[in-house]
Amino acid sequence: MAKSAPHPMSQEFSRHRLTRLLWSLVLLGLFTSGGMTSYVAWRLAGIETRNTENHLTQQTMQLSLEQFRRLASESNSLTDALLRPPGTELPSSENAPLAALDAAVRAARQHGDDRLPLDALSEQVAQMKTLWAQAVQWRAAYPPVAQEAIGRDGAQARATLLADAARLTASGQQLLDALGVVAAEQIAAGHRQSDAALDNALTRLALLAGTVALAFLGLGVLISTHIRRQFVRLADLQQDNALLLNSAGDGVIGLTAEGRLRFINPAAAQMLGVPAGQMVGQPVSAVWQPADDDATPVAELGRSTERIVNRHCRLKRRGGTPLIVDYSALPMFHEGRHAGAVLTFRDISEAEATKAALLESEQKFRDLSEKSLVGIYIIQKGYFTYVNPHFANIFGYTREEIEGRLGPQDLAHPDDFEQVQRNIDKRLRGDVHSIDYRIRCRRKDGTLIHVELLGSATQYGGEPAIIGTLVDITERTRAETRVQYQAFHDSLTDLPNRLLCHDRLEQALKTARRLHQRVAVLFLDLDRFKHVNDSLGHPVGDALLVAVAGRLLHAVRQSDTVARLGGDEFILVLEAIDDHHTPAAIAQKIQHALSEPIQLDDQELIVTTSIGISLFPDDGEDAQTLIKNADAAMYQAKRGGRSTYAFYSPELTLTSTNWLSLESALRRAVPRGELYLDYQPQFDLNDARLIGAEALLRWRHPERGLIPPAEFIPLAEETGLILEIGEWVLNEACRQLAEWRDRGLTPPRLAVNLSRVQLARSDLLGTVTAALGAHRIEPHQLELEITEHCIMEHAEASTRVLHALRERGIRVAIDDFGTGYSSLACLKQLPIDCLKIDRSFIADIPQDTSNQAIVKAIIALGQLMQLDIVAEGVERDEQRHFLRDNGCHSAQGYLLGHPVAPATLEAMFAAGSPATSPAKRS
Numbered sequence: 001m002a003k004s005a006p007h008p009m010s011q012e013f014s015r016h017r018l019t020r021l022l023w024s025l026v027l028l029g030l031f032t033s034g035g036m037t038s039y040v041a042w043r044l045a046g047i048e049t050r051n052t053e054n055h056l057t058q059q060t061m062q063l064s065l066e067q068f069r070r071l072a073s074e075s076n077s078l079t080d081a082l083l084r085p086p087g088t089e090l091p092s093s094e095n096a097p098l099a100a101l102d103a104a105v106r107a108a109r110q111h112g113d114d115r116l117p118l119d120a121l122s123e124q125v126a127q128m129k130t131l132w133a134q135a136v137q138w139r140a141a142y143p144p145v146a147q148e149a150i151g152r153d154g155a156q157a158r159a160t161l162l163a164d165a166a167r168l169t170a171s172g173q174q175l176l177d178a179l180g181v182v183a184a185e186q187i188a189a190g191h192r193q194s195d196a197a198l199d200n201a202l203t204r205l206a207l208l209a210g211t212v213a214l215a216f217l218g219l220g221v222l223i224s225t226h227i228r229r230q231f232v233r234l235a236d237l238q239q240d241n242a243l244l245l246n247s248a249g250d251g252v253i254g255l256t257a258e259g260r261l262r263f264i265n266p267a268a269a270q271m272l273g274v275p276a277g278q279m280v281g282q283p284v285s286a287v288w289q290p291a292d293d294d295a296t297p298v299a300e301l302g303r304s305t306e307r308i309v310n311r312h313c314r315l316k317r318r319g320g321t322p323l324i325v326d327y328s329a330l331p332m333f334h335e336g337r338h339a340g341a342v343l344t345f346r347d348i349s350e351a352e353a354t355k356a357a358l359l360e361s362e363q364k365f366r367d368l369s370e371k372s373l374v375g376i377y378i379i380q381k382g383y384f385t386y387v388n389p390h391f392a393n394i395f396g397y398t399r400e401e402i403e404g405r406l407g408p409q410d411l412a413h414p415d416d417f418e419q420v421q422r423n424i425d426k427r428l429r430g431d432v433h434s435i436d437y438r439i440r441c442r443r444k445d446g447t448l449i450h451v452e453l454l455g456s457a458t459q460y461g462g463e464p465a466i467i468g469t470l471v472d473i474t475e476r477t478r479a480e481t482r483v484q485y486q487a488f489h490d491s492l493t494d495l496p497n498r499l500l501c502h503d504r505l506e507q508a509l510k511t512a513r514r515l516h517q518r519v520a521v522l523f524l525d526l527d528r529f530k531h532v533n534d535s536l537g538h539p540v541g542d543a544l545l546v547a548v549a550g551r552l553l554h555a556v557r558q559s560d561t562v563a564r565l566g567g568d569e570f571i572l573v574l575e576a577i578d579d580h581h582t583p584a585a586i587a588q589k590i591q592h593a594l595s596e597p598i599q600l601d602d603q604e605l606i607v608t609t610s611i612g613i614s615l616f617p618d619d620g621e622d623a624q625t626l627i628k629n630a631d632a633a634m635y636q637a638k639r640g641g642r643s644t645y646a647f648y649s650p651e652l653t654l655t656s657t658n659w660l661s662l663e664s665a666l667r668r669a670v671p672r673g674e675l676y677l678d679y680q681p682q683f684d685l686n687d688a689r690l691i692g693a694e695a696l697l698r699w700r701h702p703e704r705g706l707i708p709p710a711e712f713i714p715l716a717e718e719t720g721l722i723l724e725i726g727e728w729v730l731n732e733a734c735r736q737l738a739e740w741r742d743r744g745l746t747p748p749r750l751a752v753n754l755s756r757v758q759l760a761r762s763d764l765l766g767t768v769t770a771a772l773g774a775h776r777i778e779p780h781q782l783e784l785e786i787t788e789h790c791i792m793e794h795a796e797a798s799t800r801v802l803h804a805l806r807e808r809g810i811r812v813a814i815d816d817f818g819t820g821y822s823s824l825a826c827l828k829q830l831p832i833d834c835l836k837i838d839r840s841f842i843a844d845i846p847q848d849t850s851n852q853a854i855v856k857a858i859i860a861l862g863q864l865m866q867l868d869i870v871a872e873g874v875e876r877d878e879q880r881h882f883l884r885d886n887g888c889h890s891a892q893g894y895l896l897g898h899p900v901a902p903a904t905l906e907a908m909f910a911a912g913s914p915a916t917s918p919a920k921r922s
């Protein structure tokens, strides 16, 4: 165990106190006995004074009595004196007895003894004074008669006087006796009183002395008990101290004023890595070794008389390991002199390391918050109690302007604050731990921003709090809004797109179901829009679409939906309609609105549209069905001659269903040999000579019979089957030519139709070259017909392909010319040999003067460009005449010859005349 000592401070304290206590008791005893002695002396002096006074009174009385006696004795001499003859002097001291008597009476009165006949005495003295005065008067006033008077009356006066004197003397004697008794009584009483007072005082003194002695005794007992207890306590204290020191977790070192170890407890020894028992008496530096980077003055620790509290010091343990301690030094004093110091310390290395880690961690979190690019906030009692700089920045305030002054209600948009409050309440109630949501807020400058909030409930300082982050998503929101808008709107016309159209239609259907109303879906497709696009360019096409969108919007109610599905397809959703008359009227209104020329820059365009109409609930229950059926009706309208509208009917669905089965049948048509070619002859209008033929594809379905190409070719184009079919057609045409050639016939020029799909997607040149090569056909015998629409659709690619074909010597004809809006500039670039005037222009000739003009223009153009001109669809003679008369030398049509089988055409070759009826095949 380490050496330990009684607590020096306690020892010192007890001795001083004891000394002071004893001195206090002695002084108290002295003061008390002095006071008592003074009291007794005072009491005794009072008694003596009274006794003395009694004696004086008695003496005065005796003196007075003497005076009375003298008065009595003097009475005779007084009478005698009075009786003396006048002129005889009266003794000067005749009134002395009276004065003495007076003094005696006054003295008696002064002492106030009511047993004396003082009043009577006074009266007698007064009478004697009167008598004396009479005697003096008499002597002075009546000297002549005085003798006589005195003689006469003298005896009487003398007798009276003597009697009075005797009486006075007797009274005086009585008085004296009385006085003597009184004086004796008083003296006795005085003595008794003095004795009693003295006894009393002595008794009290004795009692007091006894009490004081007892008090001293008690006090002594108390003091000795106290001292004994003090010493016991001191011993306990020493033991406690030793225990305390030994069991203390803190290190305790006692230092002498010279800086040597006076004691060291085990905890200190353990912390400093030294053996406790061996260190006492050694310099403090033997155990207390500051680390190199510490400047604590070790030597000063013992010498210093100042208290040092909670200082940190970096030490080296014996062995060198570092140690950080928190120490306090308390100077010790013994009998008023500085006797060293007590050093208490504790190892705070771990706490310091934890503190450093905490500080670092706190710094990290502070940095995280202060430098964060998201806003961080704490809300308590409805106010932001903390916001990071980015938060303040987002709102354009300083942190000081926000913290403790503003709350969510000041920053949130009024319309969104309720949501904020609801969420805060929920979190504080613990309904949800964390919520993230988006709201609108206002910056200090009033601008609106969008923020995303994330908050969790927690507590700070025992108060509920919300802590969270805030991100400014204004830009993101705008972008999202833009993207969302774009996702649901057509970028060109700004109309709702397919998605939004579906959504709106579904909404409309919901309402219609609830209110038992009807909804109409109008599917619009611009007629020949592609031709506009291709011939006038995409910018013009786009402008046309925008103009059409504007007209559509004007044609319907604001509550109706006008959407663009893409390309030249539009959808109109008409809500709450009464019957089918309303959509029909709207369709007509639209067609009328579009019939007005549209001015685009310097061009004036007229567009027509085909409209298909489906009705809810008659034609479908859902958006998809209604749109599909309106689409089918639109195709029906197109088939009906364009620029018209058609209502959906279940038969159209049947057609669509047929298409599906037709498609699979068509896939099998080539390998099964169900396809064949008819040939429509072409004649020279001047001499009716057969100059060529057009190969026209036919499909004989095993069950359905002959299916027209207008029905299955679009299907083949849509499914891509046209590539395979088109290749078959080319090969079959070449094979037929080769057959005719091989049989010695001079084959006419043979025209073969090409699909736009072939032109755009296949290796057309390769296919054609292969077909020609396979049947050794001269390229100039083959003419490829490509519609004007098709060329304009892919003008650049078409031109490239056509050039390649021309370079191979293959002829190129533009089919359906006049319907595709090809410009002269474009036409000039095309490597073509022939223009085929569309039969729609021929149909009303010669009645339709417009068509006449168009046909004449086309003929003139062909002549100008040195191209062959073939008129299609010549059915009547007047058409033939008109064409011939206007310079068109070639034609085909039912008037001249229907499409016929190869054998029929052969016969025509042979006969040199046209066949007039369609070919019949078995």
Ligand SMILES: Nc1nc2c(ncn2[C@@H]2O[C@H](COP(=O)(O)O[C@H]3[C@@H](O)[C@H](n4cnc5c(=O)[nH]c(N)nc54)O[C@@H]3COP(=O)(O)O)[C@@H](O)[C@H]2O)c(=O)[nH]1
Pocket (backbone or CB within 6 Å): 680, 694, 695, 696, 697, 698, 708, 709, 710, 713, 729, 753, 754, 755, 815, 816, 839, 872, 873, 874, 875, 892, 893, 894, 895, 899
């Ligand atoms: N890509 C391919 N298209 C082809 C092929 N074979 C035909 N077709 C195209 O199919 C369309 C319809 O053709 P079809 O039913 O054969 O009709 C042709 C003639 O029968 C018809 N015609 C001819 N003369 C008259 C007439 O006086 N009146 C009248 N109403 N119709 C007439 O015209 C069609 C030929 O037209 P065109 O091709 O424009 O010269 C049709 O578009 C064909 O092109 C094929 O193999 N591949």
